Amino acid sequence: MKLNATQAVNWMIKTNEKIQKQSDYLSQLDRDIGDGDHGINMARGFQAVEDTLSNEEFAEVSDVLKKTATTIMSKVGGAAGPLYGTAFQKMAMTSKGTEVDSETFSNMVEAAVEGLKQRGKSEEGEKTMIDVWSPLHDALKETSEFDGEKIREIAHSSMESTKDMVATKGRAAYLKERSKGHLDPGSVSSYYVFEALSETLEKG
Amino acid sequence: MKLNATQAVNWMIKTNEKIQKQSDYLSQLDRDIGDGDHGINMARGFQAVEDTLSNEEFAEVSDVLKKTATTIMSKVGGAAGPLYGTAFQKMAMTSKGTEVDSETFSNMVEAAVEGLKQRGKSEEGEKTMIDVWSPLHDALKETSEFDGEKIREIAHSSMESTKDMVATKGRAAYLKERSKGHLDPGSVSSYYVFEALSETLEKG
Amino acid sequence: MKKLINDSNDIISEMLEGIVSAYPDSMRQVEGTTCIVRKDAPVKNKVAVVSGGGSGHEPAHAGFVGKGMLDAAVAGEVFTSPTPDQVLEGIKATDDGSGVLLVIKNYTGDVMNYEMAAELAESEGINVEQVVVNDDVAVEDSSFTTGRRGVAGTVFVHKLAGAKAEAGGSLAEVKGVADNVIANVRSMGVALSPCIMPTTGEPGFELAEDEVEMGVGIHGEPGIETKKLTSADDIAEELTENVLPELELNASDEVAVMVNGMGATPEMELYVFNRKVQTILADKGIKVHETIVGEYMTSLEMAGCSLTVLKLDDELKELLDAPSKAPAFRK
Amino acid sequence: MKKLINDSNDIISEMLEGIVSAYPDSMRQVEGTTCIVRKDAPVKNKVAVVSGGGSGHEPAHAGFVGKGMLDAAVAGEVFTSPTPDQVLEGIKATDDGSGVLLVIKNYTGDVMNYEMAAELAESEGINVEQVVVNDDVAVEDSSFTTGRRGVAGTVFVHKLAGAKAEAGGSLAEVKGVADNVIANVRSMGVALSPCIMPTTGEPGFELAEDEVEMGVGIHGEPGIETKKLTSADDIAEELTENVLPELELNASDEVAVMVNGMGATPEMELYVFNRKVQTILADKGIKVHETIVGEYMTSLEMAGCSLTVLKLDDELKELLDAPSKAPAFRK
Ligand SMILES: Nc1ncnc2c1ncn2[C@@H]1O[C@H](COP(=O)(O)OP(=O)(O)O)[C@@H](O)[C@H]1O
Ligand SMILES: Nc1ncnc2c1ncn2[C@@H]1O[C@H](COP(=O)(O)OP(=O)(O)O)[C@@H](O)[C@H]1O
Ligand SMILES: [Mg+2]
Ligand SMILES: [Mg+2]
Ligand SMILES: [Mg+2]
Ligand SMILES: [Mg+2]
Secondary structure, X not given: OOEOHHHHHHHHHHHHHHHHHHHHHHHHHHHHXXXXXXXXXXXXXXXXXHHHHHOOOOOOHHHHHHHHHHHHHHHOOOOHHHHHHHHHHHHHHHHOOOOEOHHHHHHHHHHHHHHHHHHHOOOXXXXXXXXXXXXXXXHHOOOOOOOHHHHHHHHHHHHHHHHHOOOOOOHHHHHHHHXXXXXXXXXXXXXXXXXXXXXXXXXX | OOEOHHXXXXXXXXXXXXXXXXXXXXXXXXXXXXXXXXXXXXXXXXXXXHHHHHOOOXXXXXXXXXXXXXXXXXXXXXXXXXXXXXXHHHXXXXXXXXXXXXXXXXXXXXXXXXXXXXXXXXOOOOOOOHHHHHHHHHXXXXXXXXXXXXXXXXXXXHHHHHHHOOOOOOHHHHHHHHHOOOOOHHHHHHXXXXXXXXXXXXXX | OOOOOOOHHHHHHXXXXXXXXXXXXXXXXXXXXXXXXXXXXXXXXXXXXXXXXXXXXXXXOHXXXXXXXEOEEEXXXXXXXXXXXXXXXXXXXHOOOOOEEEEEEOOHHXXXXXXXXXXXXXXXXXXXXXXXXXXXXXXXOOOOOOOOOOOOOHHHHHHHHHHHHHOOOOHHHHHHHHHHHHHOEEEEEEEXXXXXXXXXXXXOOOOOOOEEEEOOXXXXXXXXEEEEOOOHHHHHHHHHHHHOHHHOOOOOOEEEEEEEEOEOOOHHHHHHHHHHHXXXXXXXXXXXXXXXXXXXXXXXXXXXXEEEEEEOOHXXXXXXXXXXXXXXXXX | OOOOOOOHHHHHHHHXXXXXXXXXXXXXXXXXXXXXXXXXXXXXXXXXXXXXEEEOOOOOOHHHEOOOXXXXXXXXXXXXXXXXXXXXXXXXXXXXXXXXXXXXXXXXXXXXXXXXXXHHHHHOOOXXXXXXXXXXXXXXXXXXXXXXXXXXXXXXXXHHXXXXXXXXOOHHHHHHHXXXXXXXXXXXXXXXXXXXXXXXXXXXXXXXXXXXXXXXXOOOOOOOEEEEOOOHHHHHHHHHHHHOHHHOOOOOOEEEEEEEEOEOOOHHHHHHHXXXXXXXXXXXXXXXXXXXXXXXOOEOEEEEEEEEEEEXXXXXXHHHHOOOOOOOOOO
């Protein structure tokens, strides 16, 4: 199983669909432990991604992800903008000139995790989107299958695991213990990214 | 029937009692067609009047009224301060050196009405406290009895008559037609002044 | 009611202490009074400009005390004109013999209390003149009524009369400037939510979630008309169309514009509002010499704003540009 | 939600137009961006001071653009850091070759976006330095966490670094002043009611009628602790006792004090609050060189205030006193 450029565009369009639909929910999650704008930020950014991608032709996955990265970078702002921008940028760089099979995708996510950690000066377990991306990479490197449902499941359980964490990075960190019991908004939006990927892969 | 200095002090104390009790009601009336402070203004002023009068001896009614006037003038502020201050000042001047019988009282109220009109640049029928003071004077000059109940009745019906008037002076004037259907707060507080007088006269 | 206060009975005295302790080098409180005066009052050979009114309009009026603007601000209780004895204290503390101009907002209470203070001051041999500001076009003007209210336009009277006094103008000249400003300044306001009186804890009026109160004053009293809230642009247009006509502006006339926040409205919204005002003026070819956006004449935590337009001539322009050390109007 | 706006999607662009049209002689918007810069940018032979952040803090940051303060303010969406490309535009529009100091409030988003902008600028050969303001003592400071937030103390960084740049300081010197201010400034805030996000119409947190949120930031997020509202004096005491210790002030040390309104709190209450702050400082023998009371770093229509204390040395004092033409900080 491989991901081609058309699928990559579909992946982003599907992601946008989900983000638009869940925008209020994401903002509500951010209101609980942040400043209440995560849904708005993501909706603004991914709408722009869809608008840009729809108007262009892409030779390879890398080009799609690069366009996605720069669009997010200049439309989202806040913490999520540089983070998602960096993650997609790293995935674009890692996939440049190659087919995107299971192994490449594992390398792409690895690079994204590295990028997120560096940009966010953060680690696993700090109740951020890294807690979705990093466990996903751990799982990907153990398998040679490009299994959409598996990706969705791991992203889902990782997202849920942020609920019990205490935030030490990002805005939620100011709440300390009070941040416990709430899902991390960036992890939930990251879950939508991988849910969209899973659906794209399954549709073929 | 005459009013002596002790009674005059009692009159003011009784007025204060009523004003304190009705302070919220007066402010509510002022909220409807003004700025909502008439009760507060009057309560502040008449409490000061009671405090000052309680600590002094007075030879005649005029002295009591004069002290009342200056206290009101420096404690009430807003529109009610200069108006009540002027009314009591005029009553003090008119009663100076004489016993306060029915005729003197009629002259006192006449002077007060004159003072109010001049100070407020206003006339009867403009939905102000003048609409209590002026009809009262009209009634007083027709009789030689110093009849508390009569005074109360006239003050009461005059106060009620302000409800149907359209204000053309004071803050309520900005509401124009919308001021109709509400009692004028200054007329209601004026009614308390005369209700207190009536009770003072009846107790003897 | 939720306020950052101690006892609501002490609110005025504590506020005044808080103001004076913020600017100890430029102002002082006249002992035992509610008057805040320039530290160096009475200023030698200078006409004094004295204003004031009910409290709750901060930074008006104490924030305008300073070199180039007011000599004294007299504070009353919340939304209640100060009493004549207090105004008299302000007059006496600032008069050096050159005379005093009283700037009064046209409310029955203010006019009466200041008039009585002026009578008292004159009986003590002080030369006093009065001007009554009545810039609010929302209220009908007629000799049979109380007339128009004085609102945010008063700040321009303070600034320009203050500048004239600072420049050494005589009492007649300073009053002349004030009269000129009053003749050429018009305002109108809108409220999105009422303010809460600290004394009673009650709002001055009620508004539904989708309503605005057009033509409000600055004392929490209801306005002229309750309407549906449409947009900032619509409201800006309505206020501008009401404020401009009487100024009889011709293209190339110059004006000063003040977009005044009533208290709770974020500055962001004042600027969105200002955008439309400036567009309308530009479309009419009216030249804006200066725009002032911020909170100048508030009504506690009322949400909303007012628009003031002042038609300028050469002298008024120069006086507006003159320096001011007043903490709430630095130039 | 009741706001004086048009379409909430246009709020930032319309606000920026409204700001620039208010001060056309001193600022301009860099076309096609959310950057407001000094009209005369880039200023010859002068280090540029560039700041900005999410919108909703007005007058921060555009109100501080002007001679003696900021060269550029970059606006993000409401409470959302601007993106790197916009910050880059601000840098490019103000750099004349003398270098640019970026003043960043310590929020993850701001730090990351500005860092990326700095990287881009450096790759274009522009000399860029960054300082991160973290004055909020409500938040625990540790190298394992995000660290302290940057709040109202940022305004002092703008003013003093801006003055140093205006005085001809080199990039290293201007950064030195900013570092010195950051090391010596501490703040803490309290909210009496939340603000409403224009995008969602929702409040950032809920508070009962008798509660306050201690240690709030400036983005509508909840604070550190919800408590009963007692009195202005109690709150002033608590904020002061939290803000002072790290400054290690000795009697005779001099400070600047800022009592900053969060948006909806009437100035009257800010002064009641200031009264207590001044009393506490006076009791400790601390000399207050200057007090600033008003709205400088707001959080839309949040009710509440913050206290900022800056410990001064001779250079900082001189830079604080220096003139500024920024409309929201005139000196
Ligand atoms: N230092 C960090 N490292 C990794 N992810 C972070 C960091 N800070 C914040 N995040 C992520 O960003 C999300 C918040 O994004 P958003 O609300 O759009 O930005 P902001 O916090 O600036 O309002 C958080 O839920 C978290 O997942
Ligand atoms: N011009 C006037 N002439 C006579 N009475 C007046 C005039 N203006 C106001 N009043 C009286 O004063 C009352 C309002 O007093 P108050 O609320 O204490 O003062 P303010 O209007 O300044 O808030 C009105 O109800 C009315 O009876
Ligand atoms: Mg957020
Ligand atoms: Mg009243
Ligand atoms: Mg009143
Ligand atoms: Mg944000």
